[in-house]
Amino acid sequence: MAARNRPLIEWDDALTLGDETIDRQHKRLVELINQMDDNRDAPDREMQVMRCITCMYLHAKEHFWDEEAFMARVGYPDRDRHAELHRQFVRRTHELTDCCLTDDAPYIELLDFLVAWFKDHVATEDLRLVAFAKGRDAC
Template identity: 65%
Template sequence: MQPSAQRHWRDHHACSDAPGTGLLALDAAVPDGRRKGLQSRHQEAAGVGAVASQSAPLIEWDEVLALGDEAIDRQHKGLAAIINELHSHRDSPDRDAQVMRCLTSMYLYAKEHFWDEEAFMDRVGYPDRAEHATLHCEFVQKTHDLTDHCLTDASPCEELLDFLLTWFRTHVAVEDAKLVAFAKGRGSAG
């Protein structure tokens, strides 16, 4: 992650429950017209889909993880692919470069996904928006902190992967499921 991007993430870390805050405040960093297709470019930049090792994926997508909202499910699949790619590079000879490439891609992809999710929360009037947006900020901070350690020692890299896997499964299965259920109850999902 470039220093200016790190600073931008860190500067925004103090989330607020007001509309237009949290990760929505990062909208200025993504000019109009550039948002479309951003995820696929970041996946491509991270080499998502390329096989780096023979290790089994950490996250195998199945319908248990699907929330029934096509856009959110598609983005979650992309995040899972990046986590799997990071996992596949953990023991590679050029681990540091590969880990940074994957984490940069994850940063950009997560920023876009969180932005979309927070905008969706605003559109549907989600009552737990502030708490949900705070979880997004905590994810960014924890990932950043663990990344610093991952590049100097192999053990924290495993800690980073454990964190990402646990966060993905609990956030998708619990927090995002509540959001989608709320939106569907209001006739606003899909």
């Protein structure tokens, strides 16, 4: 199976937040989302989806833990709401994953959700967090 011409998410400087750990983890999430798209038409799609989703869950769990520890360390006042967004992401991804293994529509919905959530979360929530930390010289 040939990969698509363009990845769903292309990393660029606009996604860089300036925290080495968070940026490295975000880049890995981008790779995993793009791998999901690359496997959209694979004959063994179910296996590939489960592999990608499992890697994404494990990586997201580590990333969310690191990000939430960072929020606690810098005294981020919106920490609880931000952490709840992480939990909502996990719940919604679980729901969509359960449906996408045999039906193409939920698979596309899962990809769309992952791309939209990543771009929105990084561009708004994480950017706000890093701006707060930089204002406190914690970054």
